[in-house]
Amino acid sequence: xxxxxxxxxxxxxxxxxxxxxxxxxxxxxxxxxxxxxxxxxxxxxxxxxxxxxxxxxxxxxxxxxxxxxxxxxxxxxxxxxxxxxxxxxxxxxxxxxxxxxxxxxxxxxxxxxxxx
Numbered sequence: 001x002x003x004x005x006x007x008x009x010x011x012x013x014x015x016x017x018x019x020x021x022x023x024x025x026x027x028x029x030x031x032x033x034x035x036x037x038x039x040x041x042x043x044x045x046x047x048x049x050x051x052x053x054x055x056x057x058x059x060x061x062x063x064x065x066x067x068x069x070x071x072x073x074x075x076x077x078x079x080x081x082x083x084x085x086x087x088x089x090x091x092x093x094x095x096x097x098x099x100x101x102x103x104x105x106x107x108x109x110x111x112x113x114x115x116x
Contacts (some may be wrong), residue, residue: 012061015054022047022054041085048078 006014026047029040052074059067098110 012058015058019051019054022051026051037088038085041081041088045078045081045085048074048081052078 004014009017026044029044029047033040052071055062055067055071055074062070094110098105098107101109
């Protein structure tokens, strides 16, 4: 992915192009695939961080109101993804606990925790 301005491109147009590519890449990462959901979420969050960095660099140009609106939207999107990531991590840890204690505890001892 090129982060360079094209020779006939204004800075504002180049930044819009780069942000759109990052949005497309984030959405592509979030499509259901056979690869790891953890990796997909991580990569989507990286795209959002890049977008927020561009917003911060262009804050003076876009103005505080637009910056605040856009930054809040992307921050909230990243926060929602981190919630999904955290839930997946907790389930993984729970599975490891079940496996670790499989000889000493009944297999369904954590069943009520999984339902939450």
